[in-house]
Amino acid sequence: MKPRPASVRLERVPDSLPAFPTLWLSDGVAVPLRVRTHPRARRIALRIDAAGEGIEMVLPKRSSRADALRFLEASRGWIEARLAALPPRVAFADGASIPVMDIPHVIRAMGAVRGHGPVWIEDGELRVAGDPAFLARRTRDFLRDLAKRELSTRAEKLAVSIDRTIERVTVRDTVSRWGSCARGGNLSFSWRLIFAPENVIDYVVAHEVAHLVEMNHGVRFWRLVEQLHPGAKARRLWLNRNRMRLMRIG
Numbered sequence: 001m002k003p004r005p006a007s008v009r010l011e012r013v014p015d016s017l018p019a020f021p022t023l024w025l026s027d028g029v030a031v032p033l034r035v036r037t038h039p040r041a042r043r044i045a046l047r048i049d050a051a052g053e054g055i056e057m058v059l060p061k062r063s064s065r066a067d068a069l070r071f072l073e074a075s076r077g078w079i080e081a082r083l084a085a086l087p088p089r090v091a092f093a094d095g096a097s098i099p100v101m102d103i104p105h106v107i108r109a110m111g112a113v114r115g116h117g118p119v120w121i122e123d124g125e126l127r128v129a130g131d132p133a134f135l136a137r138r139t140r141d142f143l144r145d146l147a148k149r150e151l152s153t154r155a156e157k158l159a160v161s162i163d164r165t166i167e168r169v170t171v172r173d174t175v176s177r178w179g180s181c182a183r184g185g186n187l188s189f190s191w192r193l194i195f196a197p198e199n200v201i202d203y204v205v206a207h208e209v210a211h212l213v214e215m216n217h218g219v220r221f222w223r224l225v226e227q228l229h230p231g232a233k234a235r236r237l238w239l240n241r242n243r244m245r246l247m248r249i250g
Helices: 065-074 078-086 132-161 191-195 198-210 219-226 234-249
Strands: 008-010 021-025 029-038 045-048 054-059 099-100 103-111 121-122 125-129 168-172 178-182 186-190
Touching: 045 078, 054 065, 065 078, 099 191, 103 132, 121 132, 125 132, 132 168, 132 186, 132 191, 132 198, 178 198, 186 191, 186 198, 191 198, 191 234, 198 219, 198 234, 219 234
Parallel strands: 029 054, 103 125, 168 186
Antiparallel strands: 008 021, 021 029, 045 054, 099 103, 121 125, 178 186
């Protein structure tokens, strides 16, 4: 029998609206609650944040404290279910298994070794040299660099195929989107795409390269995306289903 999710209770709430509680308590574990107002919001909304580390509540500008608290209480079941369903966090640590382009690799602390850089891939392992205290940072830096190389190479190849030029490719730890395209040919991607399958990486690249032609999401844009990467709809679905899992690695 599946255990019942832990109850969620609200800490003491100060009187003023801006001073909402900063913590939800779930099974004795503190979970941050972030509250913000949005001028275009028409109703109160809740969501689990990108990394699954907290809850965000968005309020219309004229929301009252009482309305917000009632909404939180009415949403108790939804919050419990979402927190219970979160995939486990995978830290960059010796012995941890992480996907590199969807292929499992075990992180290995190698200590002091010669003949290699600080991090390299060999025999299905991501091997990290040097002081174990720096293993997580070195792993992250290596994966960011690998993501930039892979994304840049794929983007430049696709841009050539449609007679467009890319000015620059950057990688960031974005939380709301997998990629973006700015006027002038600057593309930006989430470095966490390096955990996804290659065909998903190719789809996101095709999406942003298509914006070099169509700076919108109209019919012609989606037609071009499908031309650059057939099967785009299935890749979007994969990202939607696996987004939280990728965000909770590292």
